[in-house]
């Protein structure tokens with residue numbers, strides 16, 4: 001089996017490494033207050049042993065370490081270059097609090113029944129076999145431990161003012177392309193069933209809504225970074241006409257004094273039964 005078996009590859013991002021890191025950073029920081037509130041509501045407490053699956057460059061790991069000062073956090077990712085980013089960013093934390101695991105979520109190599117809480121943020125949409133990943137994360141959880149999957153659903157993405165008319169068609173194409181490669185940009189709606197199908201109990205789902213009146217426009221503009229779309233055009237995923245249309249819409253969005261954008265993340269939680 002290809003242990004990556006996922007559609008996210010940092011080395012191939014269409015907007016370039018630096019812009020992608022900034023995009024992930026802003027996305028993590030914008031989301032944090034509400035996501036942390038919901039993680040606590042699902043049972044996350046300081047002192048717990050926490051695994052972050054698909055931690056990438058470690059922006060969320062950083063926030064977890066800051067806000068759970070007595071917790072031991074493991075940052076797991078398949079991409080060692082991203083983990084190196086995380087290692088240098090998080091060097092201020094002692095080894096007793098922060099572990100790194102360079103492994104696939106399908107086969108973590110971590111001990112059975114070790115973690116109280118697992119957070120998997122923006123990784124499941126990329127996985128070819130989400131069920132297998134959910135089972136592996138269940139193995140490493142203690143009985144009574146929780147898995148929270150935080151993810152998107154393109155069906156509710158792109159509620160922006162002024163409206164970007166080309167966006168729904170482009171999102172549909174991106175979702176189709178992601179599905180053809182084995183990912184799922186509509187995974188949000190499937191999360192509760194994924195958790196129950198893989199044997200988790202007390203399954204529930206909440207959503208964390210970010211909007212530009214709360215955070216300002218800059219972070220949202222990065223999500224619509226036109227360089228990402230030019231990358232999709234160059235790869236033949238969208239047509240030249242679609243690229244031009246989205247470029248025009250983006251310029252109008254960028255200049256509009258009334259611009260507004262929203263981003264909705266789903267947060268599904270399941271408990272490992274004894």
Ligand SMILES: C[S@@+](CC[C@H](N)C(=O)[O-])C[C@H]1O[C@@H](n2cnc3c(N)ncnc32)[C@H](O)[C@@H]1O
Pocket residue numbers: 003004005006007008010024028053054055056057059060076077078079082103104105106120121122123126
């Ligand atoms: C979009 S990034 C999200 C990073 C971080 N969780 C966040 O919220 O900012 C997706 C991450 O999942 C990782 N990933 C993809 N497939 C994986 C796999 N099979 N096992 C472990 N990590 C994987 C990627 O390397 C990348 O770091």
